[in-house]
Amino acid sequence: MGIIAWIVFGLIAGIVAKLLMPGRDPGGFIITILLGIAGALVGGFIARAIGIGAGVTGFNFGSFIIAVLGAILLLVIYRMVKGRKAR
Template sequence: MGIFSWIILGLIAGILAKWIMPGRDPGGFIITTLIGIAGAFVGGFLGSLVGIGGPVSEISIGSIVTAVVGALVLLFIYRKVKG
């Protein structure tokens, strides 16, 4: 999957993570989007470590779920550090 697909996946993951974990975030939409993109990478990496997936080859429900979980973890950590 190309970098553009990772960005799209991260954008979707960031929006879904914000929807699942609402609240005021220091930084707003742009930071949430960047956290979503990073969450896509972190989710894919953690998924490959535990054996539930490898590098994402296409945008699918499984890759979105993995990216959202990664984004939720990063959003939680970000809120604890900045909050």
């Protein structure tokens, strides 16, 4: 996929991840995009490592689910790290 496609895919995955995990986050639009893109990469890496498909391979439903799960994982980690710094 091209860089614009990854940004759009990451934005959508990041938005869905935030919708599935509501709450106050210290990040805005840019953090949402970055979490989504990184989530797609992390989710794809984990999926390949444990043998679930080929990871994120393009705009398809399986890749989208993997990207969203990866973004949720990163959102949880992000909240934990930001929560510790605030204390």
